[in-house]
Amino acid sequence: MSFRTIGIDLGTTNSVVATIDRDGVPRILTSExxxxxxxxxxxVxxxxxxxxxxxxAEARRLANHHPQDTIFAVKRLIGRRFDEPDVRRLSVALPYRISCAPNGDAWVTASSTTMSPPEVSALILQEMRGVAERxxxxxxxxxxxxxxAxxxxxxxxxxKDAAEIAGLKVRRLLNEPTAAALGYGAHLGESRRIAVCDLGGGTFDVSIVNVESGVFEVISTHGDAFLGGDDFDRTIVGQLVGEVWAEYGIDLGTDASALHMxxxxxxxxxxxxxxxxxxxIELRSLGSLPSGKPLDFRRSISRRELEQWTExxxxxxxxxxxxxxxxxxxxPGDVGAVILVGGMTRMPAVQRRLAKIFGRQPLKVENPEEIVAVxxxxxxxxxxxxxxxxVLLDVTSRPLALSVEGGPAxxxxxxxxxxxxxxHRIITTAHDNQRELSFDVYEVQDGLPVKNRHLGRFVCSDLPPAPAGEIVLLVEFTIDFDGILRVTTTELGSGAHPTLRLVATAGLTRADVKRLAxxxxPQR
Known part of the structure; x- marks a missing residue:
């Protein structure tokens, strides 16, 4: 059986699915x-x-009456650890509960059901798959x-685990700014160097892309993994909660229903x-006054106030x-065009700031929420x-570092x-008859060792007995088109591949993914 392939923008706030029609024109598919x-x-x-x-859409409607049982913005939690500062800050601002999984990952709870973020994302991907199949x-x-990015x-x-659970084979994980550049400029006739600024619901990415004769070459990318529309919303909510407390003495900070409203x-x-x-804005029955009467909250918000709060x-x-x-x-002057992507780039203050940074007026995409899926x-x-x-040529967003036997990265x-x-790197044993050799792999965050993200500890075992330094291992690091790391080892003396196991890792196991899929x- 042949299967269709689709493009999915799995967003923090909203998701979009697109295809190319028979005339070669991109088409956004609509929900029921x-x-x-x-x-x-x-x-749940x-x-x-x-x-x-x-x-x-049905979950959004139910959220009005069941805010604690509705999971949203799970993209901000996927692949993250519970003890990360950003996750801890988020946990006090959401109506649903974030908990620590047995392996230290951040999981979520709706009703009495605890789920991993990939499970939640799988349900959203399954919904997008259903849109396409209809x-x-x-x-x-x-x-x-x-x-x-x-x-x-x-x-x-x-x-990728979420996609597999949803029954989808991932042809490629594509960086959002790169997708936007392709969606915007696939038919550009001239050569240009563009900056794609993507401010969505949960993240901000900027990629510098050279476009020439159909070749889209990303030459640099950077971003803020915890800056998006959700943060702007929470800033406004925090301001209003503070005003209600100051005027009425009512603390809405722990009232899930009021926070959702x-x-x-x-x-x-x-x-x-x-x-x-x-x-x-007008909110009826936002809380209860000391007299027992409902609190009806009314206020006018100006654009100037919004810009002050979110500056x-x-x-x-x-x-x-x-x-x-x-x-x-x-x-900044070396960039020929600035492309704005993501719903938050509609905000005038965002547009002004990006124009100031690059010294030119940005080009506004007609539908910034859809261009990534296109x-x-x-x-x-x-x-x-x-x-x-x-042709697309993309790049890694972070350096990769190696630490052998607890040494410097x-x-x-x-x-x-x-x-x-x-x-590749060459590593050797440090002791006579050493049967195991371990090394740790890190992604370097912002160039600071203290912020290195530990990807895992790899242990080479069953090494043959030999004097110190005689066992020489070639460790090969491969980052594929999806930006995902693969590690292999070879013992140079014999050409053998020692047993390599990954410990102290995060995320779902292969058995977990297969079980959840x-x-x-039956629901597909």
């Missing part, structure tokens, strides 16, 4: 509600002893899925202030842009031979290396 975007949300509601699952009238088995190895692997109103106000100078977030746009330029030896669909057609003359693969890439299969 007629929408081009699907909320990246699930609800317990009723009469049964747990009912809702995904997408359109085609036949099975969809493969997809190109976009991820933030600044996603690390564990986040990328967790996204405030978040929905904050989003609506933020969107309205894109085109208006002020907006009125610290807008300020965070600048460092990734300057870092991306610096890493490829460019100045690029993914075009890449599908490229891989299937339906589009000629387009030394760089193996630099930042912005074109992928796929391969490097099997359990979800």
């Amino acid at each position: 509600e007629g929408e081009t975007t699907t909320p990246s949300m699930i609800s 509601i317990e009723q009469q002893g049964r747990q009912n699952l809702a995904v997408g 359109f085609f009238g036949e099975p969809v088995g493969e997809a190109i899925i976009t991820v933030p 600044y996603f690390d190895n564990q986040q990328r692997q967790a996204t 405030l978040k929905a109103e904050a989003q609506a106000a933020k969107h309205a202030l894109t085109n208006s100078e002020d907006v009125n 610290p977030l807008v300020n965070r746009l600048e460092p990734p842009c300057l870092e991306a330029l610096a890493h490829c030896g460019l100045e 690029g993914a669909a075009i890449q599908c057609a490229v891989l299937e031979g339906g589009v000629d003359g387009v 030394r760089q193996v693969i630099p930042r912005n290396a074109t992928i796929p890439t391969r490097e 099997k359990s979800l299969a």
Whole structure:
């Protein structure tokens, strides 16, 4: 049986699915509600002893009455550890519970059901697959899925796990800014160097891309993995919670229902202030006054107030842009065009700041929420031979470092290396008759050793007895097209491949993924 391939933008707030029609034109597929975007949300509601699952638009509706049982923005948690500072800060701001899995990962709970982020993402991917299958009238088995350029190895692997659980084979994990560049410029006739600034619901990425004769070469990328529209919403909510406390003495900070109402109103106000100078918000029965009467909260918010509240977030746009330029030896004036991607780039303050950083007015994409999925669909057609003359060259977003037997971490693969890439290092035993040799692999965060992200400890075992230094191992590091690391070892004396096991790792095991895929299969 042949399967269709689709492009999916698996977003923090919303997800989009696209394809290329028979005329070679990208097409965004619509949900049963007629929408081009699907909320990246699930609800698990317990009723009469049964747990009912809702995904997408239905989950968004249920969130009004069941905020604690509705999971959203799980993309911010996928591939992350519970003890990470960003996760801990997020855990106090969400209506649902974030817990520590046995292996230290961050998991989520809706109703009485605890799930890993890849499970939640799988349900969203399954929903997007269903949108495509209703359109085609036949099975969809493969997809190109976009991820933030600044996603690390564990986040990328967790996204692939989610796809496998959903019954999708990943043809490629495609960086979102790269997809946007392809979606915007696949038919550009002239050569240009562009900066793609992607500010979505949860992350900010900036990539510098050379476009020439159908070749899209990413030469540098940087980002902020915890800067997006969700942070702007929470800033507005925090401001309003503080005002209610100051005026009425009512603490809404632990009231899940009130926080959900405030978040929905904050989003609506933020969107309205894109085109208006002020907006009125009104929330009925937000809480209870000391007299027992319901609190009806009314307020006018001006664009100026919104920009004052969120100025610290807008300020965070600048460092990734300057870092991306610096890493490829460019100045802002060396960029010929700035492309804005992601719903948050509609905000005037964001547009002004990016214009100031690059010294030119950005080009506004007509539908910034959809262009990433369009690029993914075009890449599908490229891989299937339906589009000629387009080549993508992407890069690693972080350096890779190696530490042997607890020694200092030394760089193996630099930042912005074109992928796929391969490097090797030679390591040797330090003791006579040493039967095991361990090494640790890290992704270097912001160039600071203290921020190195531990990808895992690899242990080579069953080494033959020999004097110290006589066992020489070639360790090969390969980063594939998806930006995911593979490690192999070879004993140079014999050519044998010693037993290599990975310990102290995170994420789902292969057995977990297969079990979850099997359990979800009857629902497809």
